[in-house]
Amino acid sequence: MSYNNQRIAYGNTLVELGGENKDIVVLDADLGGSTMGKLFEEAYPDRHFEMGIAEANMTSVAAGLAQTGKIPFTNSFAVFAGGRAYDQIRQTIAIGKLNVKICGSSSGMSDFGDGATHQAVEDIAIMRAIPNMTVICPADANETAEAVKAMVEYQGPCYLRLNRNDYDNVTEEGKKFEIGMPSILKEGKDVVIFATGYMAGLALKAAEELENKVSVKVVNVSTIKPLNKEVIIQMVRGARGVITAEEHSVVGGLGGAIAEALCKECKPIECIGVNDEFGCSAHCYQDVLTYHGLTKEHIMEAALNFA
Numbered sequence: 001m002s003y004n005n006q007r008i009a010y011g012n013t014l015v016e017l018g019g020e021n022k023d024i025v026v027l028d029a030d031l032g033g034s035t036m037g038k039l040f041e042e043a044y045p046d047r048h049f050e051m052g053i054a055e056a057n058m059t060s061v062a063a064g065l066a067q068t069g070k071i072p073f074t075n076s077f078a079v080f081a082g083g084r085a086y087d088q089i090r091q092t093i094a095i096g097k098l099n100v101k102i103c104g105s106s107s108g109m110s111d112f113g114d115g116a117t118h119q120a121v122e123d124i125a126i127m128r129a130i131p132n133m134t135v136i137c138p139a140d141a142n143e144t145a146e147a148v149k150a151m152v153e154y155q156g157p158c159y160l161r162l163n164r165n166d167y168d169n170v171t172e173e174g175k176k177f178e179i180g181m182p183s184i185l186k187e188g189k190d191v192v193i194f195a196t197g198y199m200a201g202l203a204l205k206a207a208e209e210l211e212n213k214v215s216v217k218v219v220n221v222s223t224i225k226p227l228n229k230e231v232i233i234q235m236v237r238g239a240r241g242v243i244t245a246e247e248h249s250v251v252g253g254l255g256g257a258i259a260e261a262l263c264k265e266c267k268p269i270e271c272i273g274v275n276d277e278f279g280c281s282a283h284c285y286q287d288v289l290t291y292h293g294l295t296k297e298h299i300m301e302a303a304l305n306f307a
Contacts, residue, residue: 085102
């Protein structure tokens with residue numbers, strides 16, 4: 001079944017997989033109604049653990065469960081999932097290479113009403129810097145469902161970054177998710193846009209509107225780490241310039257990962273993201289995105305600079 005919300009796709013996919021794999025367990029930090037961990041709780045109450053507002057403790061418990069052969073998924077807002085539990089993630093899960101799946105929900109600016117305290121603009125950078133951590137940021141609900149399936153099969157720590165809001169899918173329903181492999185959403189030869197999460201859809205719209213002005217290739221980078229450097233290099237061959245687009249700080253996120261991959265290619269790179277500042281509250285999601293320059297129009301402007 002196709003959904004248009006990443007959280008709902010995540011919760012329902014966990015329920016589906018939970019029926020097939022009895023080792024899957026889910027832990028929530030008092031936010032199951034938002035993370036959609038509540039769906040797993042309703043289906044398998046004996047495999048769901050409500051840990052309260054205690055992300056550090058939840059993460060330590062998940063590490064213990066992983067050492068007994070379980071596949072624990074921990075759920076909280078992205079800003080708390082990594083921020084409050086960083087020490088436990090680093091010291092226990094990552095160093096021990098434990099099979100824990102960390103879900104950071106309501107990431108980026110998607111919790112528009114609660115402002116800077118609840119908007120994770122640095123989580124990709126934090127998680128990407130931790131050795132042994134896999135970092136996944138799906139483009140939409142379709143890809144979220146397939147990414148969760150791939151994470152269950154994958155042995156080792158994973159961080160999954162999810163958006164709070166409804167929006168249209170840009171990836172094919174049921175397409176197998178391959179960890180580490182970027183995918184082309186639109187072919188083009190002049191400019192390459194590497195986008196992740198919600199920004200992948202905006203990049204696609206921008207490229208389509210620019211069709212008669214500049215030829216733009218759009219690449220969905222749903223795995224930030226590991227990043228297939230050889231494929232990234234191949235994708236920019238012949239292009240005049242590169243753009244990255246992410247709902248995250250320009251420091252340490254997708255832009256940094258792509259720049260590192262292309263450091264010897266001498267390609268000009270324009271990074272679109274949050275300009276090294278915290279988020280802010282707004283009346284709606286689009287308002288806060290516009291304020292921080294995370295729009296289709298900003299992507300189009302950057303692409304035209306390479307025309």
